[in-house]
Amino acid sequence: MAMKTQRREIYGLMAEFGTPDDILEAARKASASGYVKLDAYTPFPMEELTDALRLKHTKLSLFVLCCGIAGCLTGFFMQYFSATTDYPLNIGGRPLNSWPQWIPITFEMTILFSALGTFIGVFFRNGLPRPVHPVFNVDRFEHASRDKFFLCIESSDPKFDAQETRAFLQSLRPEQIHAVPF
Amino acid sequence: MAEQKTVWTGLTKQEPLVAPDQTYASITDHISGTVLERKTPRGMIVTLAITSVLILVFLTSVGYLLIEGVGIWGLNNPVGWAFDITNLVWWIGIGHAGTLISAVLLLLHQHWRNAINRFAEAMTLFAVICAAMFPMLHLGRPWLAFWLAPYPNTMAMWPNFRSPLVWDVFAISTYLLVSFLFWFVGLVPDLASMRDRAKKKWQKVIYGILAMGWRGSAMHWHRYEMAYLLLAGLATPLVVSVHSVVSFDFAVSLLPGWHATIFPPYFVAGAIYSGFAMVLTLMIPAREMYHLEAYVTDRHLDYMAKIMLATGLIVFYGYMMELFFAYYSGSEYEGFMMKNRITGPYWWSYVALIFCNGLVPQLLWWKKLRTTPMVLLAISIVVNIGMWLERFVIIVTSLHRDFLPSSWAMYSPTIWEIGLYIGTIGLFVWLMYFFIRVMPMISIFEIKHLIPWKGRTIDTSADAG
Numbered sequence: 001m002a003m004k005t006q007r008r009e010i011y012g013l014m015a016e017f018g019t020p021d022d023i024l025e026a027a028r029k030a031s032a033s034g035y036v037k038l039d040a041y042t043p044f045p046m047e048e049l050t051d052a053l054r055l056k057h058t059k060l061s062l063f064v065l066c067c068g069i070a071g072c073l074t075g076f077f078m079q080y081f082s083a084t085t086d087y088p089l090n091i092g093g094r095p096l097n098s099w100p101q102w103i104p105i106t107f108e109m110t111i112l113f114s115a116l117g118t119f120i121g122v123f124f125r126n127g128l129p130r131p132v133h134p135v136f137n138v139d140r141f142e143h144a145s146r147d148k149f150f151l152c153i154e155s156s157d158p159k160f161d162a163q164e165t166r167a168f169l170q171s172l173r174p175e176q177i178h179a180v181p182f
Numbered sequence: 183m184a185e186q187k188t189v190w191t192g193l194t195k196q197e198p199l200v201a202p203d204q205t206y207a208s209i210t211d212h213i214s215g216t217v218l219e220r221k222t223p224r225g226m227i228v229t230l231a232i233t234s235v236l237i238l239v240f241l242t243s244v245g246y247l248l249i250e251g252v253g254i255w256g257l258n259n260p261v262g263w264a265f266d267i268t269n270l271v272w273w274i275g276i277g278h279a280g281t282l283i284s285a286v287l288l289l290l291h292q293h294w295r296n297a298i299n300r301f302a303e304a305m306t307l308f309a310v311i312c313a314a315m316f317p318m319l320h321l322g323r324p325w326l327a328f329w330l331a332p333y334p335n336t337m338a339m340w341p342n343f344r345s346p347l348v349w350d351v352f353a354i355s356t357y358l359l360v361s362f363l364f365w366f367v368g369l370v371p372d373l374a375s376m377r378d379r380a381k382k383k384w385q386k387v388i389y390g391i392l393a394m395g396w397r398g399s400a401m402h403w404h405r406y407e408m409a410y411l412l413l414a415g416l417a418t419p420l421v422v423s424v425h426s427v428v429s430f431d432f433a434v435s436l437l438p439g440w441h442a443t444i445f446p447p448y449f450v451a452g453a454i455y456s457g458f459a460m461v462l463t464l465m466i467p468a469r470e471m472y473h474l475e476a477y478v479t480d481r482h483l484d485y486m487a488k489i490m491l492a493t494g495l496i497v498f499y500g501y502m503m504e505l506f507f508a509y510y511s512g513s514e515y516e517g518f519m520m521k522n523r524i525t526g527p528y529w530w531s532y533v534a535l536i537f538c539n540g541l542v543p544q545l546l547w548w549k550k551l552r553t554t555p556m557v558l559l560a561i562s563i564v565v566n567i568g569m570w571l572e573r574f575v576i577i578v579t580s581l582h583r584d585f586l587p588s589s590w591a592m593y594s595p596t597i598w599e600i601g602l603y604i605g606t607i608g609l610f611v612w613l614m615y616f617f618i619r620v621m622p623m624i625s626i627f628e629i630k631h632l633i634p635w636k637g638r639t640i641d642t643s644a645d646a647g
Contacts, residue, residue: 019635019636020635021635021636027400039399039400039401040399040400041397041398041399041400042398042400042403043206043210043375043398043627043630044371044403044627044628044630044631045403045404045406045407045627045631046400046403047404047407049400049403049404050400050401050404053400053401055400055401055404057404058404058405058408060405060408060409060412061408061412064412078332079343082332082340082343083343083344086338086340087338087339087340098344101343101344102343104346104349104352104353104423104427104430105343105348105349105352107419107423108349108352108353108356108420108423108427109352109356111356111360111416111419111420111423112356112359112360114412114416115356115359115360115363115364115413115416115417116359116363118363118409118412118413118416119363119367119409119413121409122367122405122406122408122409123394125405126399126401126402126405126406128394128395128396128402129394129395130394130395131390131391131394131395132395133395133397135397136397141397142378142379143378144378144397144398145210145371145374145375145377145378145379145396145398146206146207146210146211146375146378146379147205147206147207147210
């Protein structure tokens with residue numbers, strides 16, 4: 001019972017590190033010891049963390065490809081429809097479907113749709129905008145955008161236990177450990 | 183933080199891209215501090231005051247234009263467009279360096295771009311805004327500009343998709359939007375740094391809203407880097423297409439002096455050339471004013487000057503090819519156009535063009551001059567003037583002597599065209615300085631990315647981002 005209360009009380013435990021090497025090492029050890037609900041917070045992107053934390057690789061590029069194809073077809077057929085069906089102009093008997101002239105706009109529409117897809121895709125999948133999040137409740141967390149590196153093991157992790165997890169984080173030799181309240 | 187002070191391990195023979203005494207904390211505090219803590223420098227207040235006056239000039243020119251119509255400009259038949267299109271092409275070209283720096287150099291793993299990309303992207307955005315003013319205002323009834331967009335309307339009309347001018351609408355509006363997205367996506371993590379550094383409540387609120395709750399989670403960074411790479415990959419062909427489409431405005435017509443296959447590549451090179459000149463023109467004073475030598479080193483200036491020299495030579499090759507085409511095509515009209523361009527009433531503009539774009543940039547062959555900021559500033563201003571002249575020469579000297587002497591006319595701008603042009607320069611500089619005042623003008627997280635650590639030196643990293 002005591003453990004269950006603990007689970008509801010805090011969002012997780014967070015260890016603070018001073019260098020990228022330390023957090024990378026810590027992330028590898030935490031995944032290796034079987035923690036799955038964990039996340040790292042760093043002031044700049046560290047590609048190595050994706051594999052260290054065993055995160056799923058993003059499918060953003062596939063989504064963007066679909067957006068691009070949609071834009072390409074929209075661009076082309078908008079012009080095709082306009083020139084051949086809705087507003088045909090007979091200019092000296094030249095073919096109505098003058099497709100080489102559709103290419104620039106088709107291209108621009110492809111780029112436009114893909115770029116919008118990228119923008120919407122990345123922020124939607126990241127669950128942003130989200131101004132309120134438990135990790136912000138840690139006072140030291142403002143250093144996550146400055147010079148410190150944080151590893152957070154969430155209380156929803158099946159292996160999470162307030163004492164054991166704290167002891168485990170201590171073994172990673174962090175600079176500090178913070179409890180993350182809701 | 184001893185680990186963070188690791189001496190540069192990459193390109194050992196060169197000056198490091200980030201001064202070796204910089205740490206993660208010092209970078210954040212310095213760049214965000216210029217916005218949050220430093221008082222507005224006097225030079226900036228003076229600049230904002232002067233440019234505000236220029237914005238009033240701009241508003242007056244636009245206001246009078248809206249009342250009277252384009253008749254207040256010096257246009258005539260055959261010179262149906264002159265200052266407006268010259269300025270459009272000039273501004274768009276300036277914008278292109280921003281995309282080149284942020285997207286193309288990212289894809290090419292040129293890590294030195296991390297110090298200047300934010301600044302250059304902002305420049306792109308503001309230059310494109312200035313550029314878009316001119317064709318819009320030249321419409322005659324600018325309040326009907328939305329007719330250019332394909333939308334279901336009661337007139338049952340479509341834009342003419344066969345016209346390069348409509349291609350331009352699509353190209354420039356896409357470019358504006360993609361540049362904005364690229365710039366904003368790049369800003370989000372830095373806005374989070376600003377939010378966390380801000381002392382005052384209202385600053386926290388504004389930066390907090392703009393940062394959208396960014397918290398630097400590993401999964402977020404992973405998607406973010408992919409998105410950034412994708413946007414760079416999309417912006418790269420886009421930037422080439424935009425200036426190609428701009429050149430189609432001319433090249434697709436049948437006018438001697440315009441109807442040339444060399445136009446798209448020659449315009450793209452010219453755009454990069456003028457854009458780098460503008461980055462240098464703005465960056466050198468900003469670097470002095472805010473003491474950013476630790477991030478924008480002499481090596482950066484050297485690289486930018488080298489790109490300027492290379493693209494300048496391509497542009498000069500374009501001029502020579504135009505001469506060659508006029509001679510080798512054997513076309514009477516091409517030959518006449520070129521002779522008129524060099525010896526006709528606008529000879530001075532051609533001579534000034536060759537001086538500014540052909541001769542002056544040759545000084546950049548000397549490394550000493552490339553790394554002396556004041557010399558480089560002077561050269562880049564000359565190049566900006568030269569690139570403006572290039573568009574003026576192409577447009578006015580090709581138009582003013584039509585096929586029949588009965589339709590020859592001279593063009594000179596009126597005070598309203600000059601006011602509009604000067605006004606957009608004021609608007610541009612105002613926006614730039616305002617941006618520097620309220621946003622981190624150097625990408626904080628990308629500079630941190632340049633500091634090597636044990637697990638990774640910058641040369642082996644997969645990509646910067």
